[in-house]
Amino acid sequence: MIDTLRAVQTPEGIDLHLPVAGLVSRALAWLIDILIRGVIYTGLGFGLLFLGETGKGLFLLAAFVMEWFYPVLFEVLRNGQTPGKRAYGIRVINDDGTPIGWSASLIRNLLRVADFLPLLYGFGIASMMLNRDFKRLGDLAAGTVVVYQDAARKEPSLPAARPIRPSFALNQAEQQAIIAFAERTPGLTPERCEELAGLTGPLVTGRPEPAETLCAMARWLSGDSEGRA
Amino acid sequence: MKQEQFIAAHEADWRRLEAWLATTAADDSTRAPAEEFAALYREACQQLALARARLYSRHLINRLDRLVLQAHQILYGERRHLMKDIATYIVHGFPAAVRSQWRLVLVAALLFYVPLVGMLTVIQMDPDMVYTVLDGDTLRQLEYMYDPDNRESVGRDRDRQSDSDLMMFGFYVKNNTGIGFRTFASGLLFGIGTLLVVLFNGLYIGAAAGHLTQLGYTETFWSFVVGHSALELNAIVLSGAAGLRLGLALLSPGRRTRLRALREESRIALQLVYGAAGMFILAAMVEAFWSPATWLPATSKYVAGGALWLAVLAYFVFGGRRAP
Numbered sequence: 271m272i273d274t275l276r277a278v279q280t281p282e283g284i285d286l287h288l289p290v291a292g293l294v295s296r297a298l299a300w301l302i303d304i305l306i307r308g309v310i311y312t313g314l315g316f317g318l319l320f321l322g323e324t325g326k327g328l329f330l331l332a333a334f335v336m337e338w339f340y341p342v343l344f345e346v347l348r349n350g351q352t353p354g355k356r357a358y359g360i361r362v363i364n365d366d367g368t369p370i371g372w373s374a375s376l377i378r379n380l381l382r383v384a385d386f387l388p389l390l391y392g393f394g395i396a397s398m399m400l401n402r403d404f405k406r407l408g409d410l411a412a413g414t415v416v417v418y419q420d421a422a423r424k425e426p427s428l429p430a431a432r433p434i435r436p437s438f439a440l441n442q443a444e445q446q447a448i449i450a451f452a453e454r455t456p457g458l459t460p461e462r463c464e465e466l467a468g469l470t471g472p473l474v475t476g477r478p479e480p481a482e483t484l485c486a487m488a489r490w491l492s493g494d495s496e497g498r499a
Numbered sequence: 500m501k502q503e504q505f506i507a508a509h510e511a512d513w514r515r516l517e518a519w520l521a522t523t524a525a526d527d528s529t530r531a532p533a534e535e536f537a538a539l540y541r542e543a544c545q546q547l548a549l550a551r552a553r554l555y556s557r558h559l560i561n562r563l564d565r566l567v568l569q570a571h572q573i574l575y576g577e578r579r580h581l582m583k584d585i586a587t588y589i590v591h592g593f594p595a596a597v598r599s600q601w602r603l604v605l606v607a608a609l610l611f612y613v614p615l616v617g618m619l620t621v622i623q624m625d626p627d628m629v630y631t632v633l634d635g636d637t638l639r640q641l642e643y644m645y646d647p648d649n650r651e652s653v654g655r656d657r658d659r660q661s662d663s664d665l666m667m668f669g670f671y672v673k674n675n676t677g678i679g680f681r682t683f684a685s686g687l688l689f690g691i692g693t694l695l696v697v698l699f700n701g702l703y704i705g706a707a708a709g710h711l712t713q714l715g716y717t718e719t720f721w722s723f724v725v726g727h728s729a730l731e732l733n734a735i736v737l738s739g740a741a742g743l744r745l746g747l748a749l750l751s752p753g754r755r756t757r758l759r760a761l762r763e764e765s766r767i768a769l770q771l772v773y774g775a776a777g778m779f780i781l782a783a784m785v786e787a788f789w790s791p792a793t794w795l796p797a798t799s800k801y802v803a804g805g806a807l808w809l810a811v812l813a814y815f816v817f818g819g820r821r822a823p
Contacts, residue, residue: 280575282544286568323663330669337673338680367568369576377765380772383684384692407687410758411745411765446554449502453556492502492556 276403276415278367286367289418290403291360293395296416302354307336338379345375355416365403365415374412381408428452431482433490436473445491452488455481502555509546512539513566520569540570588773594818596770600740603747604771607739610694611701611732618705619712626713632706645711645720654723654791664787671783675731679738679779683745683772690746697739704732722797725804726790729811730782737775744768 274292277285314332318325344352350361350370362370362378385394385406394406403415429452440448448470455463460481467480473487474480500508516539547563597604621628629638644654655667678696685692711720744764752760785807790800 280544280567280571282541284544284547284567286571287564288568323666327663327665327667327669330666330673334669334673334676337677363572367571367575369572372581373766373769376772377769380680381684381687381765383681384687387685387688411687411761413762442554446556449556453558 274404276365276417278365280367288363288367288415291358291416291418292404293398295358295360295418296398296404299352299354299358299360302357303341303352304354306353307340310336341379341382342372342375345370345379346372351419359419360416361419362414362416365413370414374414378406378408378412378414381411384408428488428492429455429482429485431486431489434483434486435490436487438472440473440491448484449488449492452485455485500553502553502559505546505550505553505555506559509542512542513563515539516543516566516570520566520573536570537574540567540574543567543570588770589777591819591822592770593774593777594815595820596767596774597737597815600744600767600771603740603743604736607697607736607743610697611736611739614698614701615705615708618702619709622706622709622713626710629706629710629713632702633710638710641707641711642714642716645716645723647716647719652791653719653793654786664791667791668783668787671786672780675734675783676776676779679734679775680772682735682738683741683768683775686742686745686768687749688746689749690743693739693742693746696742697735700735718797722800723790725801726807727782727785728804729808730778730785733811734775734778734782737771737778741768741771741775744771 274290275287276290277287279285311333314329318329318332321328341352344355345362348356350363355361362375364370364374382394385391385397385408387393391406394408397407397410398404401410403409405415409415428449451466458466463481464479467474467484470480470484474483477483515535519536519539543563543566547560547567550560550563618628618632633641643649678700682693682696685696708720708724711717745761745768748760748764749757755763789803
């Protein structure tokens with residue numbers, strides 16, 4: 271399957287599959303962060319205006335922190351997510367799957383300067399397009415990667431049907447394909463369901479409704495015992 | 500084993516692990532007892548491997564994937580003791596890092612101080628040489644800032660006459676520390692960016708100092724800058740050394756791939772960047788609150804500035820020799 275999944279092996283010998291986030295969602299997240307910072311600057315500007323000279327000094331200090339540490343603080347303390355990243359459901363982690371720490375976050379955000387060159391993230395975008403994990407230069411140096419925060423999805427339920435035993439033995443890949451098909455039927459048009467089901471050939475020949483038959487087989491294959499008694 | 504039997508057998512364990520992760524996600528203080536955690540996590544790993552090998556449904560595998568990933572993040576996450584780490588770094592890590600990188604620090608120091616002293620000297624002999632680096636407008640600003648007739652607001656240009664010390668502190672922190680960070684980051688361009696920034700800063704500061712000395716604004720200028728010079732100038736040098744470390748990782752990675760070299764060397768370089776940033780901020784404090792104090796006699800400023808130079812050098816030479 272062609273997908274932007276990156277496999278990372280844990281000490282337990284399990285591969286974690288990290289769905290890597292691409293240029294567009296990251297750019298949009300960055301834009302949101304810019305807007306948020308703009309709002310904060312404006313708010314601070316007005317608030318500190320009344321403090322006169324002292325206020326100006328405090329504003330400059332706040333601007334320094336915002337310029338360099340806004341992403342770092344959020345990434346380390348808020349689970350790898352700046353507000354912009356949160357809005358797009360993405361987060362930064364180390365590329366071995368562990369949460370990002372101070373050093374890695376600082377490296378990737380200080381090196382933003384180099385990514386930004388020659389203008390508007392020219393080098394960063396070139397770097398993202400040239401490697402498999404969409405890493406900008408800062409990510410390469412820090413060993414970090416931006417991934418989608420995989421939200422828990424609703425469990426797909428198999429369409430209700432009386433389980434049917436397939437007429438001949440199926441290998442595991444075939445069994446899984448049938449179950450996956452059944453899980454996806456609610457999102458497909460009936461015509462498309464019939465068309466896909468027709469592709470299974472001998473499994474459904476002679477059956478009046480191929481799609482329903484497959485769903486029923488999926489129930490049987492997934493070990494449904496309800497209808498069996 | 501059929502998928503539904505498999506789920507029925509393990510569902511309770513997964514729920515327990517999920518519930519534990521949910522209470523933990525918020526923050527460390529509310530973390531429930533973790534007696535079962537490691538065992539549940541390892542079982543989930545095993546079950547994920549089984550689910551994959553048996554080609555159970557995509558949804559089940561995704562769910563276990565997510566469960567294992569979340570638990571993995573907590574089990575193998577970095578333990579953070581920020582305050583203790585900072586203290587150890589100041590007492591031990593920073594001076595030790597500077598010494599371990601002494602070759603690059605020396606190179607950066609030469610790149611910075613040679614043009615600085617060179618420019619300063621050349622201008623004493625040929626005052627017009629200053630125009631090779633600075634233009635007339637900048638020079639007029641500088642002359643105004645350190646004119647003995649304006650000694651009440653020494654070190655501030657015309658637009659900043661009425662600014663408070665705190666205002667100047669903010670300005671120096673933002674400006675100078677930012678330059679330090681950029682000096683480091685531009686090392687990623689094969690070291691060329693850092694090289695240029697360090698060289699240019701050396702030339703610029705040398706030219707300014709040379710010009711003002713040659714004009715005879717000696718006391719206003721030197722007594723102003725001597726206080727923060729030890730911290731600020733050496734912070735530039737260390738930012739430069741950190742940037743060169745990055746450049747060198749790309750130019751001469753040794754037996755590693757460039758990517759691997761970059762990752763390892765950037766961690767080492769960061770050990771210099773932390774310290775340089777701290778020095779810039781200390782320098783900004785001195786520059787904003789001590790250097791412009793006109794009620795102090797120049798002599799005491801020279802003595803304090805000299806003492807600070809000795810202290811900074813002693814810190815790098817003798818600091819953190821004992822293991823933490």
